Amino acid sequence: MKGCSQPHTGQPEPRVGIFWLVDKRLVIDTTALSEASKYGDFSIYEGDHITLWAEMEKRGEVPRDTDYEEHPRGRVNFNTRTQQFTLYADRCILRKKDVVTKLMHVMHLPSDTALSTDEHYRCYRCLAGNRQ
Numbered sequence: 001m002k003g004c005s006q007p008h009t010g011q012p013e014p015r016v017g018i019f020w021l022v023d024k025r026l027v028i029d030t031t032a033l034s035e036a037s038k039y040g041d042f043s044i045y046e047g048d049h050i051t052l053w054a055e056m057e058k059r060g061e062v063p064r065d066t067d068y069e070e071h072p073r074g075r076v077n078f079n080t081r082t083q084q085f086t087l088y089a090d091r092c093i094l095r096k097k098d099v100v101t102k103l104m105h106v107m108h109l110p111s112d113t114a115l116s117t118d119e120h121y122r123c124y125r126c127l128a129g130n131r132q
Helices: 049-058 097-106
Strands: 015-022 025-032 037-039 042-044 073-079 084-089 114-116
Touching: 015 049, 025 097, 084 097
Parallel strands: 084 114
Antiparallel strands: 015 025, 015 073, 037 042, 042 073, 073 084
16 A cells, blocks of 8 residues: 655545455555545445455465455445545454554544444354354
8 A cells, every 4th residue: 555645734645445354464455535436425445345355365365265255344435525534344343443543544544534334344253143
């Protein structure tokens, strides 16, 4: 991930993207906000979990014996109308404050970023009603 600076502030540019928590390791792919795709009122990361996981499997970056949806995952989008970032993630991730803090730091997200669950981002443990 490249560090981009915002004009005039010298601060790293916030990013949108997708991520997983594989065991205790964050796997993240991001795009600078200024380069993000537009989708209605949102600036989004163009890629998807399914395709990126398959690419990373081929490169040996993620376990080959698991499916992309077995691991807790999430996404960060930016609402251009409200000027608000939202970090959507599996509850298994949101319960781990140190992981959320690391995501916020690595993606250069502001402290007012909203945290939310989404039915798309539920690992098999959460779907089964089990807690990690």
